[in-house]
Amino acid sequence: MLVFKGKRYLTGIGSDTRNALYHVHNSEDVVLLTTCKHGKDWQKHKDARCDKDNAEYDKYDYREMLYNSTFCLVPRGRRLGSFRFLEALQAACVPVMLSNGWELPFSEIINWNTAAVIGDERLLLQIPSTVRSIHQDKILSLRQQTQFLWEAYFNSLEKIVLTTLEIIQDRVLLHASRSSLMWNSLPGGLFTLPQYSTNLGDFPFYYAKLGTKPYPKFTAIIHMVTPLVSQSQPVMKLLVAVAKSQYCAQVIVLWNSDKPLPAKQRWPVTSAPVSVIEGDSKVINSRFLPYNTIPTDAVLSLDEDTVLSTTEVDFAFTVWQSFPDRIVGYPARSHFWDSNKERWGYTSKWTNDYSMVLTGAAIYHKYYHYLYTTYLPASLRTMVDQMSNCEDILMNFLVSSVTKLPPVKVTQKKQYKETMMGQSSRASRWADPDHFAQRQTCMNKFANWFGTMPLIHSQMRMDPVLFKDQVSILRKKYRDIERL
Structure with a gap:
């Protein structure tokens, strides 16, 4: 339960606290080990307890103790501070502080009472009963907070x-x-x-804590690279279907084609306003710029050849409202570790397991546009622009790195895959082995910059209530989804 393993100072600063630890050591749930075997002349100063302490000390492996204990004692040594504090945080072992007067790191902004037990050196004998009295729910909360603080501020x-x-x-x-x-x-x-903002409500992370909900509409951004030559192009049907959604505030068509903007009258008349803007430098990352013209919290990101019905759009947005900090959408992909090549791999196989939802048909909070543009290094964004590929993978890396959560896939949509393979504008990209190889390269480049693999696997899929149930279609809210 409570452990410590370290030096015992026989004289001088820090000796009082560590010399007294043996009073609460019981070799069972409180294991506090000290050794006076340090320094060149330790034998000259050793006392009657040294040999027994040293023998007990050598029986235990420090790291094993650290990672298998609930509480880790952090007594002062020669100085008030101790590196054992950070070791405890890293191991998700709740630090029990015994160092009166030590100002804990970043205490100006971190509330250490939520991640540590602050003891008093003068009340050492009360420490075991204090930690035994802490409820399991509180212990879980403390350990979770140690992990959060370590990952957020101290792990590098x-x-x-x-x-x-x-x-x-x-x-x-x-x-x-x-x-x-x-x-x-x-x-x-x-x-x-x-x-970006100092208002908690402008971020996707605090709705539950604030007791609020995101704005109940979305802004659709359709990324276009193909010239508009026909009224029967998939993008026209997509635009009409999205604009018909009861949750659609507006549609933005991001024009990244080399051709001039089409005349206004060539766009269909819709119930939701439609605006067409030219992409910055015509690069693929312009789809993730933090445009001031986005008035809603939610962004529905769409490729021009995506095939979605109004019902599917409505359902995806309804799901996103319950997961506003995540990417929610249809086309899912996954990553894996290739042990033969010793690198990360990318797969588009249709399985129950996924770790990415592609932004060709996905909803997420607009704050991620700002993070993508300002937090990520220019080198990664430049690489994406040069390849005109992997922007969706990079966005998934970013969001999973921030939230420590996987995306959310909504009702399986096999016709999305079939349709993508049949479209002329992008068919060559999806089937092109170079395109796929680029995405493999991106996975490893991104993981190298993040210093880890932030993507998280999930098997959760959100389906409408009564989806595929053998009941009357009239009883189903999203009845059109099954007819597709």
Whole structure:
């Protein structure tokens, strides 16, 4: 339950606390091990307990203790601070602090009472009963918070430096500083950028805590690269179907074609307003720019050859409202570790397992446009633009890295795959082995920059109530989905 393994100082600063640890050590649920076998002349100063302590000390493996204990004692040593504090955080072992006067790292913005037990050196004998009295629910909460804080602020030198700089920025720009909730809950202060907003309600992470919901409409962004030559092109049907959704606030057509913009009268008349804007430099990343013309929280991202009905759009948006911090959509893909090539692989096989939802037909919060543009390095975005590929994979990497959650796939749509293979505008891309090879390369380049593989596998699929049930179609809210 409670462990410690470290040096015992026989004299001088820090000796009082560590010399007293043997009083609460019981070799069962409280294992506090010390050794006086350190320093060149330790034998000159050893006391009657040293030999027994040293023998007990050598019986236990420190890392095994650390990773199999609930609480880790962090007593002061020669200094107030101790590296054991960070070791405990990394191991999801709740730190029990015994260092009166130590200002814990980043305590200006981190509420350490939610991740550590703050003890008093003068009340050492009360520590075992104190930790035994903590309820299991509280212990789980403490351990989860240790993991969050470690991942958010301490697991690399880069994050420690970035956190320090962001705290200084919050001090200087007090009017635009992050709130305590932003720093102390997922995804953390480094992912809630005050340059975007200081209002919690503008981010996708806090609706449940605030007791609010995202704005009940979406903005559709249709990415177009093919010239408009016919009224029967798939994009025209898509535009009409999306605009008919009861949740559609507006449709933005992002014109990335080299051809001039079509005349206004060539676009269909719809109930929702339609605006056509030219993409920045005609590059593929322009679909993820944080456009000021997006008035809603939700963005429905669409490729021009996507085939969706109004019912499918309505259902996907309804699902997203329950998962506003995730990508919700139809076409799913997965990643895997190729042990033969020792690299990450990308697969489009249709299975129950997935880790990505492609942004050719997906809904997500508009804040991710801002993060994509400002947080990700220019080198990755430039690579995506040069290949005109992988922007959807990069967005999935980003969102999963931020949320530590997988995307959400909605009702399987096999005709999406069949239709994509039959479309002239992108058929060559989907079947082109170079296109697929590029995506394999992207997976590994992205994982290298993130320092890990942030994608998370899931088998969850959201279907409408009574979907495929043998009941009257009139009893089903999204009845058209089964007819497709």
